[in-house]
Amino acid sequence: MPLANNSRAVTKVLWVTLLANLIISFCKLAFGIMSGFISVIADGYHSLLDASSNVVGLIGIKVSSAPPDEDHPYGHQKFEIFSAMGIALLLFLAAFNILGAAMERWDSTEIPESLPIGYLVLGVTLVVTFVLQRWQKLKAAELSSVILHADSEHTRSDLLATIGALAALVSVDLGFHEMDTVVALLIGLAIARAGIQIALQSAGILADKAPLSAEEISERALEFSEVKKVHDVRSRGFGSGIFVDLSIQLDPDLSLDAAHEIAHKVEDRIREEIPEVHDVVIHVEPFVIES
Helix, strand or coil, X not given: CCHHHHHHHHHHHHHHHHHHHHHHHHHHHHHHHHHCCHHHHHHHHHHHHHHHHHHHHHHHHHHHCCCCCCCCCCCCCCHHHHHHHHHHHHHHHHHHHHHXXXXXXXXXXXXXCCCCHHHHHHHHHHHHHHHHHHXXXXXXXXXXXXXXXXXXXXXXXXXXXXXHHHHHHHHHHCCCCCHHHHHHHHHHHHHHHHHHHHHHHHHHHHCCCCCCCHHHHHHHHCCCCCEEEEEEEEEECCCCCEEEEEXXXXXXCCCHHHHHHXXXXXXXXXXXXXXXXXXXXXXXXXXXCCC
16 A cells, blocks of 8 residues: 555544544543542543553644655655654553552552442443454555554553453452452553553654565565576564565676566565565676676
């Protein structure tokens, strides 16, 4: 899919997710504050954080979808990674606040009030969050979007948080009041873990970690009998914007036109068989038998 169309599709997913997260967070926070369940409040803030990350993502996509220009010949796609890093930062902040609130409740004698409507609120939001996360994950794979993958991981941690909050609600009804605090602590740790995973993945892309193996690219070039040797294979980028460069060695007796045609065939083969590749640069050299 062209990068422009890809960006529009990612933006659509983020807008739908933003609306869903705002509704979900409002429902959770309303019940959490009304009942005093710190685990539900933590879950609600986590959903609100999901919505904030959607806004960060939309801004990042807007900037990253700008076409290449004289100062940015490779495009602006890496701005999407800064958005993913922003999501990671928001996750760390949420984890810090939730863990702090849980530790304060640990020494408190306050007991949350269990209300029947809590089961309805958490049950419905759990189903909606599950459907939303699966949809995001499928779209992330379909569109090769780092930010949608990061957001789906964020939503998955929200799903686990809601399950934990529901378990805390049941536990309090059974007389295990401390479970509310325990679940809040677990939610905080789960959020921190998701933040670490997103930060590490984003750092790898910013450092130009190779998204494709040299063997994967070389195999495509060596499918042509005219290509005697392949070396200096490199790749960088992510999603549907991967850039590849390599050197191929051909028979030195070939004409310039013939060598140029073979290089084009190699480029076309790589782009056909690896759809994520956006551009290929090939350096042609004469093949010399090493003595």
